[in-house]
Amino acid sequence: MNFLNNLILTLITMSKADAPIAWQLGFQDPATPVMEGIIDLHHDIWAFMTMVSIFVTWMLCRTLYHFNKKSNPTPEKIVHGATLEIVWTTLPAIILAFIAFSSFALLYSLDEIVDPAVTIKVVGAQWYWHYEYSDYIYPGNEIGVTPISFDSYMIADDDLEKGHLRLLEVDNRVVVPVHTHLRFILTAADVIHSWAIPSLGIKTDCVPGRLNQTSAFIKREGIYYGQCSEICGVNHAFMPIVVEAVGLDDYINWVAQKIEESA
Known part of the structure; x- marks a missing residue:
């Protein structure tokens, strides 16, 4: 009974969540364009x-109904039709062209980096994430020193609090503002990792000795x-990512608190 309830609930909600849920079939609720x-x-x-599947099945x-030994014992002479061959070659090409144009536009938007407000x-690293906010310099800060930087580790099962998600909660979240262009x-520090957040549409490899970049414009507050x-x-499997999108005022307060702690 619980299985049916979970399955029906998933089909109804279509997985409208910012984290994986039981019996998830669809995408997570999108938060970026x-x-x-x-x-x-x-x-x-x-x-x-x-x-296409319905047409091919039909x-x-x-064909099986009309051209079998019982209904058509005498096979007819095979006739080539130039018009039919043109149609079944041109129609799939047109369908692929429609898919290609949409794919090209999406790929362009994935690579586009708008002038970011926050980098x-x-x-x-094996096996945690390290984050640096290098945009904020305060008086007295030494040149080359990042004022906001921290490591993010997964919270062990014994330390989880009520409402936390097992294997997904971390001790230090990435806090970002909404309605802001982010870069x-x-x-990576050792081997290849991949920074992936489904709700934000981000999945970018972290390669040692190389800098990759991606962008995001989060449209609503939430925890991803x-x-x-x-x-x-x-x-x-034990290096999760948690991004907390907050309002601009809350983000400014968080930045001020982090700078005060580092100073």
């Missing part, structure tokens, strides 16, 4: 797939959960 575009592209391709069933450096610069998506060692 990029993730909205990814979901729209997925639905468009599914629509084409459904129409053609196969019709965060993400460093993957993430990603690298992700995990390393590149097999990086024995504790690969």
Whole structure:
């Protein structure tokens, strides 16, 4: 009974959550324009797939019904039709062109970096994340010293509080403002990691000796959960990611508190 209840609940809500849920079948609730575009592209391709599958299934069933030994014992002479061959070659090409145009627009938006208001450096390590906010310099701070930097470790099961998600909660969250262009610069300290947050539409590799970058524009406040998506060692499954999107006033207060602590 519990299985049916969970399955029905998932089908109704279509997984509208910012973290994985039991029996999840759909995407997480999108929080950025990029993730909205990814979901729209997925639905468009599914629509084409459904129409093509129905048509091909109908053609196969019709062929099996009309052209079998019982209903048609004398096979007719095979006739080539130039018009039919042109149609079944051109129509799939047109469908692929529609999919390609949508894909190109989405790929362009994924690579586009708008002038960012906040830049965060993400460093993957075995097996935790290190974050640096290098935009904020205060009087007396030494040159080259990042005023806001911290490590983010997964909270063990014994230390979880009520409401925390097992294997997904961390001791230090990445706090960012909403309605702000964000830039993430990603690298790794040892092996290849992958910084992935489904609700934000982000999945970027962190490669040692190389800087990758991605952007985000979060449209609503919330807590977004992700995990390393590149097999990086024995504790690969225990380095989650938590991004907390807050209002601008709350973000300013958080930055001021972090600078005061580091000073």
